[in-house]
Amino acid sequence: MTTNTMDHDSVASALCATDVRVQTDAGVEILHGVSFTLQPGRILALVGESGSGKTTAGLACMGHFRQGLAKGTGTVHLGDGEMGNILELPAAQLRGLRGKTISYVPQDPALSLNPSMRIGEQITETLRVHRVGATDAERRLRVTEVLAEVGLANDPAYQRRYPHQLSGGQQQRVGIAMAFACRPSVIVLDEPTTGLDVTTQAVVLRTIDELAARHQVAGLYITHDLAVVAEIADEVAVMLEGDIVEHGATDQVLFAPQHSYTRRLLAAVPDLAGKRRVGQVEAITGEQPLIVPGPHGIPDSTSTTPLVDDAKLLPGTMPRTTPADTAAETTPLLRLRDLSLSYGQHKVLDGIDFQLREGESMMLLGESGSGKTTLSRCVAGLNDAYTGSIELFGEQLATGTRSRSSEDRRRIQYVFQSPFSSLNPRRTIAESVGVPLQMSGINDKHRRRMLVLEALDQVRLGERFMDRRPGDLSGGERQRAAIARALVNAPSLLVCDEITSALDVSVQASILDLLRTLQTDHNMSMLFVTHNIALARHISQRLAVLQKGKIVDFGTTDDVLNNPQHSYTQELLANVPAFD
Amino acid sequence: MIAKMITKRLLVSLVILFVVSLLVFVATLLLPGDPAQAILGQQATPERLEALREQMNLNDPVWVRYFTWIGGLFTGNLGYSAASGGPVTALLSDRIQASLVLMGLAALISIPVGIVVGTFSALKRGRAFDHAATGTTLVLASLPEFVIGIGLVALFSTSVFKILPSVTMAPPGEAVWNYPVQLVLPTITLVLVVTPYIVRMMRGTMLEVMNSGFVEMARLKGVPERQVVLRHAVPHALAPVAQVIAIQLAWMAGGVVVIEFLFRYPGIGQALVDAVNNRDVQVVQAISILIAAAYIVVNLLADLVGILTNPKLRTEKAS
């Protein structure tokens, strides 16, 4: 069943997909008959977490099915549909449509642009195969034109560049230019802004928006980021496990969600204002699925989810109660003095000074390349190339972890960004989590196992995970295990490096929840490194904004967010997508 | 930038060559038996032995001999064959030609065949052709060269059909390629040894590339399949395959020894075996160095191909 609030007869739809089903070669159905309509000049956002089948649905519109998938059934009609059902078109005709009438903007331009072809040529190729423009000269004109449209330089020199000579944002805009080159009527955008920093994201989104409007192109925007949806989409379709569980106008879906999943999803999205109580929700995908999806969509079990209980207040929203000020005079837990690090003449870190008090959580905000990860690794002793000093409880730490005392090592723990790489696939969770204990001299196997079990309980994994291998765990579970490894030795400072960036929002929410609980229960200090400013109010009392190796803004989270001092911070705040 | 990389590669290669030359020289020093004796045979009188030793300056200190030799390498003078007394270069020149002809032929056949077959079985993945190709290459790849050779001989010249000569027998003084029919079996053997690796590599990389993002993109741009393959996929597969081809060519430099021995092919391979038996130190040294040099050069070329085909490196400055 599909909920559909639009009636497509009123407007001439640009694309109309009905009951599209896709199976794997193995015969497992992963898309259970989705239907939607795209209107010229309007953008439909297809939202869902990983594995919800949104990309499959998107590609199905182009009659393309990735390896391991069988050809889909159902109907996809373009415009007036005189072309017939795309899913049944012979290859030749299909090819005629692709890139011409319906075009695609890939998720990762770095992979999707041919690294050994000049970008100009790649765009021209599209035009050539679709015989747009009689001569190469005309085509070259079109290329310069479309490059300009997406706001790139369009001089011949630029066109002669190779993809690797462009920044991520530029690459993505080339991708978009390629998609618009033949003036298509439909365009499928597959998470085009993931991996771009907020500022660039904003630019790209704007480009898409206006191009779609100007050329009356119908857009299918595939994303997991509800905030982005709010920015760009006219309609939203929420997908879960191969079904569209909710479909409607953007405002309606975002602000008056019908389906419980949508609600939980929304609840999980961190917001800058920090109004929403992220983390009260259970994680959805991967971990404990809410509802068992039947072949015919999800019964809309609108059971009431536990709503905000105001009793439990966020740390940071009430500075008074935090140990932050009470411990003001005592020596800080961590103090960085003029921390600098440079590779060759390239300064990665440039005179970092800050201190972190016991029980306090600080967010280290910065975009890729700002040096935030380097900084956190210096603190953890993983990077010993720095100058300046790091003090723990007043005494200076040796640079490298190997030269630090095992006590110091115990006190500072570090959680890595990717849970898929931070656990040895060949060792059981118990083994991995046990390592820190082993190294701090706890050789009694039994005792070790007990402690490990404790830690696993803290992160809500429990005994049954002990002897599993990472391969059998979901991303969230792995990240919990990784956290457990950091906790097992009862550290006084936990350094978290982008630990939620690889996870779905709902999982992220549960992890945030976990961290917060730990912090409040164990009065543990935390250095939370992220690029996602929206998380600020949800995790930290203090906020340090890092740009090009310098701390440009620093203070309590509220202060910084409410009146940012530095232009960079202001720009960030201006660009961060949000819906309220 | 790129110039720097290349010069660096070159220098490294030179150093390696130098060390190899040391190795070879020392090794040949250790060869038991007295070369002079070896040449003159048992009838030799002490006087003649001494005379010859002097002439071959076997009496000089080792390092002097090394430097006279290494110096000779650069002046293209590989010394004098102990066995013939003639210059090694003269002795080897046509043998080198012969070997080059053999290897060249093999390469000429196996490279295109390998690439084409590999590409096709990648495109026809899972179909009969693919299975046939992978199966055959797997079997061939596992057979030692002389097994393949003897197999062919038994098949084509002795036991089953008797249509091809099993040994190369150019009347002395005549070039081998005047008797093409005698080249058939050695060449086929080499080809059968070398091609499978190329096929397998080509297939592997093609499969990878065909799954890559930019090939999918090209398809979604509506680029016709054959253009997708020829313009987007194949060029990318070639770079890694070039490496394998280089390795195979390099392998030939050494592996040809067995095959030449098997088919009595008058190339450097046989020359090497003879020389080792004659204690013809100069020749052994010359051939080992030659083969090593060939090996190094081929690898160098492969590296250069790698560098030059990689826009990332080529345009280092630009970015």
Next chain:
Amino acid sequence: MSTVEEVVAQDPVVARPPRLLARMMRQPQAKLGMVLTLVVMFLALAGPLLTPWLTGHTSTEFTGRPFTDIGIFGTDNLGRDVFSRFLDGGLRLIVYAALATALGMVVGVAVGMTAAYSGGRVDALIMRGNDVLLALPQLVFALLAITVLGPQGWVLVVVIGITHAPRIARVTRSATAAVITEDYIRASEMYAVPKWKILLTEVLPNITGPLMVELGLRMTYSIGFVAALSFLGLGMQPPTADWGLMINESRIALVVQPWGVLLPVAAIAVLTVGTNLLTDSLARASADMNVGNKK
């Protein structure tokens, strides 16, 4: 499982293969490879025991004039019973090949992991050294070594082992290099786990896939190599009954008396194909296993 297990057994470093082997054996071509290998293995291992009573002759006694067709498969260049020699001729080949492979693996893996893990100068140095060894084709190297040291068994084993080592080291190095970028290595670094322990407990288990593939590959090559050397007359020495040597001794009479050549050739072919089939399926197995790990 004899080849694989036997070979694995020789290689102390391959720690926990069962899952891998299980995946491997699931493939039909692995089964075929296993059968082929086992058949020849059986011939080679049991042959020496069977010789006298099965054929009625030892591998060295004379049954008639050279190159006659007395006996099932005739006589060889000295009038010895070809079949007896064939049965007796496989054992050494396989043992030597296995030893050489083991040696190569131990040295190569050690060197490769050290190079990749220590990186920088050490790495560069080791790898250049590698290139030097690689610049001498295996056969040329062997030719030199054997003429210098004589064709004793241990020389064969060492020479082949040594010539394998740099190639194995390369593979190990790249495999290790891929692994040490993983965060779990950095994690154990963070907990100051001793370097050797990191290599053994964190790195090694994660490169067994490529290593075992390499193992199989090298085993296949070693067999061919030992045989080839004997075939050139530089390997096993007369009157030893050995497949390679048999080919060398009997090939002059291939027309008169093909069996002396064809039997050993066939055996070697079947064996190498067998081991290579196993290796190949092993490769696939470890490949899709890694996919499994990457989720």
Next chain:
Amino acid sequence: MALGLGLLLTACGSSEIAVLQAPTGEPVRGGTLRVGLAGGGAADSLDPHSPVSTTDIARVVNLYESLLYRDENFELKPLLALAATPDATARVWTVDLRPGVKFHDGRTVTARDVASTFARVTNPDDPKSGAAALSVLDKVEVVDELTVRFRLNTPTATFDDSLGQYALGIVPEDFDVANPVGTGPFKASSFDPGRQSVFVRNDAYWREHEPHLDELVILNFSDDDAMLNALLSTQVDAIGQIPLALLEVIAADPRISILNSETGAWLPFTMRIDKAPFDDVRVRQAFRLAVDREQMIEQVLSGNGSVANDLYAPFDPGYAKHLPQRTQDIEKSKSLLAEAGYPDGLDIELVTAPIQAGAVEAAQVFAQQAKAAGIRVKIRRVDTTTFFGDDYLSWTFAQDFWYTRNFLPQVNSSSLPTSPFNETHWDDPEFLALVQEAATEVDEAKRNALISRAQEIEFERGGYIIWGYPNQADAYQKYVAGLIPNKTGLALSGFEFRRAWIGVSK
């Protein structure tokens, strides 16, 4: 495989006219004979006095002629000499030259040429291979145009034998290898070391009607395979020394004739009598008794050879025919070993090398046979170079190869403390006395008696195990005629191609 190409041609009957009858009747004049020989290499030369490889010998024999020579029955026959006669003391030998013999350049052979030739051979600065046997030569006097007198420092009754070496070809005074002028039946026309040499008929040759051929081409082959193929594919007309094991196969080819010659060549095992265990004569005897000579001939030579009795020089008039043929006697061998202190056998290393067809094989067969007597032989196979390298002549237990020689010359080169190749370190006073006496004994009968007594000693306690005399087998196209069996051990009737002629036009 070797015969692959050949059989193929047989099979599909090559375009050549296959001649199936050997030509008979009067020799036909003309034609080219292409002879293939294994061995030789870039070191080949046309020097008449230091031939090394078989191909060298073949060329030397056809370009040059010595004063005397060994004919097909291994009898000493005059060649450029009419006669060589010793005086009573056997210290002075007078040689009368054959009149009217001309060098290839037309000049007549004179005594001076002979003198200068011997001067060249024995040149102390650069002694040639013939020199060893000429150690007794004091000086060469030119008596007149056609008479030469050789003065010796020690009486030598068999000096004529030395004069009969093929490496003593007579060359003009002004000889230069660059211009190889001799008196032989053929004249050098082109020479490519290690490859081939082309000779043309010497029209001024002194023998009536000979040679029959217009042209003689001698081709080097790196190995037997190639050589056989060349013959079977009619790329050559005759090849020297084929592997005996393949004799029957080749003979089976209707187009091919086999020349199977008995020889006095021998392929002994050499025991160093001054080294344990062979310093005990009983061990030496035990070893000799352990050999099954018949089987040796069967396995190693495929039956193409004759049993030997641990004695060399079978064609010597003085050969000790009366001695009983020694045969395998394991029991005796064992007991001898026990007496010698090896009750439960002994281990011994036998050094072998492919120094001659059958050498390595012989070693293997011996190892197998000796087992029975409790002699555990470890074969150490080295390559020819190592074998003739530094340790040559000092191996404890090894092998060697000798062409046909008569007793005294053989003793000179291998069985005297002074001889250059005394590989068994044989130094037996009694033997020595007999040999010296024989060497100076001009009376043939007496000399032969001495010789056979010396051989009795050799038979009793010698250091050689001589199990057989391998045949010399050559193969040639049926259309080739005039080649006859030859006992010297040199291939293709001693390389005397002057006799050869081509039956039908090819």
